[in-house]
Amino acid sequence: MRRSMLIVLSLMAGILAASSTALCGVVINEIALNPSANDPLAAEWVEIYNPGPDNVDIGGWVVVVQAYPWSGSMEMAPGTVIPANGYKVVTGDPRWTHEINASAILYSASGEEIDRTPILEDDEDEGSNWSRYPNGVDNDRLTDWAYITATKGRENVLR
Template sequence: MSISVLCIAALSGIGAAAVVINEVELNPPGNGTKWVELYNNGEDDVEISGWVVSIVNLPWIGPIAIPEGTVIPAKGYYVAEGSLQWRQEYSGYVTLVDVGGFKVDETHLITDDGDSDFTYGRYPNGVDTDQKSDWKLMKATPGSENVLSIRS
């Protein structure tokens, strides 16, 4: 095995690759703010200072800059909240970009026109097979495990 292959193999184990977009609220009830939950499904803590979450649609919404000193513990969560001044757009793609400009994760097109406390989340929690089927409509669980529930 060459040295460059060894370096790539070693880098692939870094915790940053373990952070995923886990749950998205694009249409909170009332005048609430949009939010995006990140989840660290790795075994190590991950510093996400300077990372950026964006909701991309026409027109573009965001970004949400992650503040300095932000760490997601192993199997932990971080909820990035948007701004009350954002336009009321109810669909888009959510992207997560690290401090170096690398796209860490991106969702499929999500549409939420329900004005409710239901969100789209990965189920089981943190699963990432790059398939639309990773995502389910569920009752909002910001900062905690995604759980399927019957919509009322």
């Protein structure tokens, strides 16, 4: 009985550790604060990237874009999954226009902060965005970010 209990507890600890690792790997990978003025339906968007080897269920997760004192949120529908090494783009309201002093924060369904961008500025309207470069790198530094050509839903590359 005692041995069975140890096996069950070991398995549960392994599952929890794997879940935690998967959560920690997901990052905000790109953010469009100033979409094209030529498209009236264009909206701010945030790309989320899963660099890990496993699919991650992000149902109920929320991205909040903050430009103090304003903030807007985008919630993932239940059952939303980012595949291994995959992307999910979430789109805000077309009326949002926060090209200066804005930041995005990613929260899990339980409210845990998963990732955040630094405070960013994009007052240009030329098809570039703030992107993690190299793709998915997260050292919690401003140098993780580069203002490069938009790569919505794809790997961030220099062109």
